[in-house]
Amino acid sequence: MDIKSAQFVISNTDLEKCPKGSLPEYAFIGRSNVGKSSLINSLCHKKNLAKTSSRPGKTQLINHFLINGKWHLVDLPGYGYARVSKSQKKVFQSFITTYFEKRKQLINAFLLIDIRHEPQPIDLKFMEWLGENQIPFSIVFTKADKLKPKAQDRNIAHYKQEMLASTWEELPPIFVTSSLHRTGGEEILKYIDLLNTEYLQNTKV
Ligand code: GTP
Numbered sequence: 001m002d003i004k005s006a007q008f009v010i011s012n013t014d015l016e017k018c019p020k021g022s023l024p025e026y027a028f029i030g031r032s033n034v035g036k037s038s039l040i041n042s043l044c045h046k047k048n049l050a051k052t053s054s055r056p057g058k059t060q061l062i063n064h065f066l067i068n069g070k071w072h073l074v075d076l077p078g079y080g081y082a083r084v085s086k087s088q089k090k091v092f093q094s095f096i097t098t099y100f101e102k103r104k105q106l107i108n109a110f111l112l113i114d115i116r117h118e119p120q121p122i123d124l125k126f127m128e129w130l131g132e133n134q135i136p137f138s139i140v141f142t143k144a145d146k147l148k149p150k151a152q153d154r155n156i157a158h159y160k161q162e163m164l165a166s167t168w169e170e171l172p173p174i175f176v177t178s179s180l181h182r183t184g185g186e187e188i189l190k191y192i193d194l195l196n197t198e199y200l201q202n203t204k205v
């Protein structure tokens with residue numbers, strides 16, 4: 001699937017004001033600065049559709065983008081950013097939590113992980129929380145351009161080991177991307193296409 005049109009729809013912290021209707025949607029979540037907004041831009045072939053910054057904490061709202069007039073991509077604020085005040089962090093967390101718990105249109109969350117780092121407790125905990133809440137998710141490793149293929153493989157293997165050793169019997173789909181080199185996006189879009197088709201089949205009477 002290619003993205004032919006991508007439009008910003010609305011930003012807010014209020015689930016009630018997110019787009020109504022039954023279009024399937026896919027949310028990008030992960031630590032601040034991991035590259036969520038950059039990946040959305042890379043997938044959509046647009047430089048500034050989602051706002052990016054080298055400083056963590058750029059995205060602060062739930063942002064809906066309409067793709068090909070048929071589904072939504074959602075850019076969310078990151079977690080784990082130490083310089084946001086504690087009270088602000090709580091507000092972030094509560095509306096993000098509500099989004100995941102209540103948003104019926106959400107088909108799959110893409111949990112982004114910086115490929116350079118060792119498995120981090122905050123990400124593993126978030127995965128567990130998604131699992132407990134029965135929210136389907138996939139893992140997307142970002143910034144692959146920063147590591148040589150061997151180091152990428154080593155870090156991914158380490159992540160898989162860690163997940164299997166802790167909570168998971170089965171691993172979720174895993175994607176490896178670089179927004180800088182624009183790699184890995186096609187596989188994500190193919191997967192979304194598959195999930196969209198399944199969703200449409202299931203909603204047909
Ligand atoms: P918040 O909105 O703050 O949570 O961050 P985010 O996850 O949306 O990250 P964002 O897309 O704003 O990118 C953060 C920084 O990482 C920016 O400086 C990007 O240019 C850089 N970046 C993102 N993706 C890549 C990538 O694939 N490769 C490289 N080298 N840098 C990247």
Ligand code: MG
Pocket residue numbers: 036037038051052058059075076077078
């Ligand atoms: Mg962002």
